[in-house]
Amino acid sequence: MEQSDSCCSCPRTKERDEKEYKDLMNRLKRIEGQVRGLQGMVERDAYCTDILVQVSAVSAALNSFNRVLLSNHIKTCVADNIRQGNDEIIDELVILLQKLMK
Numbered sequence: 001m002e003q004s005d006s007c008c009s010c011p012r013t014k015e016r017d018e019k020e021y022k023d024l025m026n027r028l029k030r031i032e033g034q035v036r037g038l039q040g041m042v043e044r045d046a047y048c049t050d051i052l053v054q055v056s057a058v059s060a061a062l063n064s065f066n067r068v069l070l071s072n073h074i075k076t077c078v079a080d081n082i083r084q085g086n087d088e089i090i091d092e093l094v095i096l097l098q099k100l101m102k
Helices: 018-043 048-083 088-100
Strands: none
Touching (some): 018 048, 048 088
């Protein structure tokens, strides 16, 4: 899996095995479809509560994506760094968790 694009704010990347990559991409594509569905609902003047229920479903899907990605991060990146003696990764994880809990 070639993923040369890194996030805008940092040069770090992570090679993911094919299974993890496909799982994450499938989740994102489903979420994208849900968001497009929301756009369609607004365009069709759907009733507010119907839209809100679908927004809740998108939020739940994003939260699930975050949980899977965080779990993978801890099991791979964090664990590997700790094994290599890089305890700074723990501070990075604490900061990340603080951001996610806002």
